[in-house]
Amino acid sequence: MKNKLILSVEKLQCKRNNFILFNCISFKVFEGGLVIIKGNNGTGKTSLLHSLCGLVSFEGKVNWKIEKKKIGYLGHHMGLKDYETAEEFIAFWKKIYNSKVNSDKIIKFFSLDKFLYKPIGALSFGQKKKLSFARLLLLESKIWLLDEPFSGMDNKNKKLIADAIKRHINKKGITILSTHDQTKLLNIHTKQEVRIV
Amino acid sequence: MFKVFIAILQKDLRENFLSNKAWFSISFFMLSLLIFPLSFGKGNLEEQNIIIPAIWIAALFSNLIALEQMYKDDFKDGTLLYYSINGISMSIIVVAKCISHWLFCGLPIAIIAPICSYIFSGESNNFYLFLTLFLGTAILTLIGSPISAIMLGISARGPMLTFITLPFYLPTIIFGVMGSNVTNNNINAEIYLLLAILSLGIVIFPILTIKILRTVIN
Numbered sequence: 001m002k003n004k005l006i007l008s009v010e011k012l013q014c015k016r017n018n019f020i021l022f023n024c025i026s027f028k029v030f031e032g033g034l035v036i037i038k039g040n041n042g043t044g045k046t047s048l049l050h051s052l053c054g055l056v057s058f059e060g061k062v063n064w065k066i067e068k069k070k071i072g073y074l075g076h077h078m079g080l081k082d083y084e085t086a087e088e089f090i091a092f093w094k095k096i097y098n099s100k101v102n103s104d105k106i107i108k109f110f111s112l113d114k115f116l117y118k119p120i121g122a123l124s125f126g127q128k129k130k131l132s133f134a135r136l137l138l139l140e141s142k143i144w145l146l147d148e149p150f151s152g153m154d155n156k157n158k159k160l161i162a163d164a165i166k167r168h169i170n171k172k173g174i175t176i177l178s179t180h181d182q183t184k185l186l187n188i189h190t191k192q193e194v195r196i197v
Numbered sequence: 198m199f200k201v202f203i204a205i206l207q208k209d210l211r212e213n214f215l216s217n218k219a220w221f222s223i224s225f226f227m228l229s230l231l232i233f234p235l236s237f238g239k240g241n242l243e244e245q246n247i248i249i250p251a252i253w254i255a256a257l258f259s260n261l262i263a264l265e266q267m268y269k270d271d272f273k274d275g276t277l278l279y280y281s282i283n284g285i286s287m288s289i290i291v292v293a294k295c296i297s298h299w300l301f302c303g304l305p306i307a308i309i310a311p312i313c314s315y316i317f318s319g320e321s322n323n324f325y326l327f328l329t330l331f332l333g334t335a336i337l338t339l340i341g342s343p344i345s346a347i348m349l350g351i352s353a354r355g356p357m358l359t360f361i362t363l364p365f366y367l368p369t370i371i372f373g374v375m376g377s378n379v380t381n382n383n384i385n386a387e388i389y390l391l392l393a394i395l396s397l398g399i400v401i402f403p404i405l406t407i408k409i410l411r412t413v414i415n
Contacts, residue, residue, distance in 0.1 A: 053282050055278075055281070055282070055414065055415050056415060057415070070283060070284055071282050071283065071284075072283075073278075073279065073282045073283070075275060075278065076275075077273075077274055077275025077278060078274070078275060079274055079275040079276040079278070079279040080274060081212065081270075081274065081276075083212070083215050083216075092204060092208060095200060095201070095204040096201055096204055096205070096280075096283075096285060097283065098200070098201075135279075139283060
C-alpha cells in the first residue's frame with residue numbers, strides 16, 4: 001500500500017538580501033519518509049527548514065497535507081535557560097505542549113537521569129542537545145525538522161539520535177534533517193537526499 | 198490555554214527573580230531617589246515640591262533599564278522561535294511578559310514611592326501618588342513592550358531604546374505628576390486620563406507587540 005503524501009515542495013526559492021540562497025528545490029515526502037538536506041556551510045540548509053516552517057518568506061510552493069501547527073523543530077538555538085534544571089525544563093515544556101507522553105521514558109531513553117537536577121548552564125553541548133531532543137519527543141508531532149542534529153555529538157549519542165529518528169519514522173512520522181555530515185547511521189529505505197549547491 | 202499562560206508567567210517571574218536585572222531596576226529607583234535630597238538639600242526639596250517629579254523620573258528610568266531585557270533573552274536563546282514554531286499563541290507570551298515586567302518593575306515602585314515621599318518630604322497623604330504610579334507604571338510597561346520587541350534585531354539597542362521610548366512616555370509622566378500633586382480633590386481628571394491611556398494601551402500595545410515579534414522572529 002502506498003503511503004500518504006504529507007509534504008510537497010515545488011520549485012522552492014529563497015532569497016536573502018537580494019541574493020538567491022537556493023533555487024528550484026522540489027521534493028515530496030510521504031508518511032514515514034526521511035529527507036536529508038545536504039550542502040556546505042552557508043548554502044541555505046537552515047533557511048530551507050525555516051521556509052518549510054513558514055518562518056522565512058520564499059517563492060514556490062510548500063504544501064503541507066496535514067495540519068502543520070505542531071512542527072517539531074530542533075535548531076542551532078536550543079531554547080534552554082542556564083538557571084533551570086533539566087527536570088524543570090522537561091516539566092515546563094510538558095505543560096506548554098499539554099503532553100501526555102511519559103517523560104520518565106524519555107529521560108531513560110536519552111540517559112538524562114544523570115544530570116536531571118543539575119542547572120542547564122553546567123551541562124555540556126551534547127547533554128544540552130539531548131535535552132532539546134527530549135522536548136521534541138514531548139511535542140508528539142508527526143513532523144520533525146532537524147537542523148544539524150548530529151553536530152557536536154559523540155558516536156554513542158549520534159547513534160541514540162539516529163535511533164530516535166528511526167523510531168519516529170516507524171511510527172509513520174516524517175523527518176527532514178539538514179546535515180553536511182555523513183549519514184550512514186540512518187539506513188532507512190525511505191531515505192531521500194536533497195542537495196543544495 | 199490558561200495553563201500555558203500560567204506556566205509562561207511562572208517561568209518569567211522566576212527568571213526575573215533569579216536574574217539581577219529586575220532587582221537592579223528597583224535598586225536603581227531607590228538610589229536615584231537618594232540623589233535628589235543630597236543634591237537639593239532636604240529643606241529645598243520640601244519647599245520646591247520636587248519629590249513627586251523626582252519619583253516619577255526615577256520610576257521612568259528604572260522602567261527603561263528593565264525594558265531592554267523584556268524579550269531579549271528568549272529571543273537570543275531561541276525560546277521565542279520554539280514558541281512560534283510549536284503553535285503557542287504569541288498573545289499569551291506577550292501578556293505574560295508584560296505582567297511579569299510590571300510585577301517586578303512597576304508594582305514595587307508604586308508601593309515603595311509613597312514611603313520614600315513620606316521620608317523625604319514628610320507628606321503623609323500619598324494615596325494619589327500610589328494610584329498614579331500604579332496606573333502609570335503599567336502604561337510605561339505597555340508602551341515599552343512593542344519598542345523592546347522592535348529593538349531585538351539591533352546590536353546597539355540600549356541607547357536607541359531610550360531615545361525612541363522617552364517621547365512616548367511623556368504624556369504618562371505629565372499626567373502622572375499632575376495627578377500625584379492633587380490632594381483632597383474628588384474630580385481628578387489626570388487619573389481618568391491615565392485610566393483612558395491604560396485602557397487603550399491594554400488593547401493596542403500587545404497587538405502591536407505580537408505583530409512586531411512575528412516579523413522579528415521571521
